[in-house]
Amino acid sequence: MSTWILNGTIVNLETNAAETKHVYIENGVIQNIMDTESELPETGIAEVIDAAGKLVSAGFIDMHVHLREPGFEYKETIATGAMSAAKGGFTAIACMPNTKPVIGTAEVVRSVLAKADAAEAARVLPYAAISVNQLGRELTDFAALKEAGAIGFTDDGVGVQSAQMMKDAMKLAASMNMPIIAHCEDETLVVGAPVAEGPFAEKHGLKGIPNESEAIHVGRDVLLAEATGVHYHVCHVSTVQSVRLIRQAKSLGVNVTAEVCPHHLLLADEDIPGLDANWKMNPPLRSRKDVEAMIEALEDGTIDMIVTDHAPHSEEEKAKGMQLAPFGIVGFETAFPLLYTKFVKTGKWTLAFLLTKLTVKPAEVFGLPWGKLEIGRSADITIVDLNTEQEVDPATFVTKGKNTPFTGWTLQGWPALTMVEGKTVWSSR
Secondary structure: EEEEEEEEEEOOOOOOOOOEEEEEEEEEEEEEEEOOOOOOOOOOOEEEEEEEOEEEEEEEEEEEOOOOOOOOOOOOOOHHHHHHHOOOEEEEEOOEEEEEEEOOHHHHHHHHHHHHHHHOEEEEEEEEOOOOHHOOOOOOHHHHHHHHHHOOOOOOOOOOOOOHHHHHHHHHHHHHOOEEEOOOOHHHOOOOOEEEOOOHHHHHOOOOOEEEEHHHHHHHHHHHHHHHHHOOOEOOOOOHHHHHHHHHHHHHHOOOOEEEHHHHHHHOOOOOOOHHHHHOOOOOOOOOOOOHHHHHHHOOOOEEOOOOOOOOOOOHHHHOOOOOOOOOOOOOOOHHHHHHHHHHHOOOHHHHHHHHHHHHHHHHHHHOOOOOOOOOOOOEEEEEEEEEEOOOOOOOOOOOOOOOOOOEEEEEEEEEEEEEEEEEEEEOO
């Protein structure tokens, strides 16, 4: 099967220069990227995609998502989640292990991969649990999990509370050249708290989650990472203090990387309109000062990449209110339009900067073979209509989750077509 993508706009990620190009794909691989003035070679029967006026990019990569299956298929399945990701322009996603059963055995890893293959949408890269059933008491079989296809180890959803357990995990992961991905949260500081510590919590009589609950684990873990030499990756950074610790660790040569979510770049606790649980996520929305620190850290490279932390829940669960509803919002289908509209259209970032944080950086950090639009690479490609303007409407989401704080926002930059290994897996047409 061969495909021509004609007249697409390709952005040079080094210079931000935009050029109109033709892209030729055969057998799932990018074979040629040509100037539009060039005469198209004879290629036999080929599919033709007209991308005139649209951005053609390497497919987006999301290294932090929740697909809920196995065990919570009423929230999401691997198939609906992978297709929702494709609709959002993501061609590869890394799913967290807080399922039921936990992704903590080779059998479950293989099951996730098999279901992802059957879905024929975004690639799914499973993380495996650090501890058995994510209880923080006993390490899982790292070697068997790696052999089965796990790409790293994390207890995301909960923080590893024992420093000894985390150090043991880091030593073992380092010996296998595998990363440790950490949800940083000291549970003794957060029990019963649904939102961040601050004016919103005080106004509504809610217990608040302090910034220190995250930063304490970041500080502990960068010291352990320095001692063990492991690649340590910090999930969904949200506080000034965490940024300070990561920046210092990087300056000292510790192998630490980090990620941030769109909502922590865009929203502060002062933006929460009321006790609507669609604004409840973990980490919670913090202060405006914290938001500014996330933006600065992403810009200066302290934070390496953007992830969605896509976390679907049922409408019934979110209807329980701010105190009782589960943490989490969906993110696949709004991530790029949000970031393009709020940062690129306003002139804060170049388009090249945004694309780099969604493609090149996650691929580099995790050693993935995708993330660049180059001859010889797998044709994992996203085509985006940068001009279409529309409102966020959860009724149109492919994901089962409708839990988003962005309902009604008018945004530009909507993905129009997503291709994995040369095959169109989602199209707006």
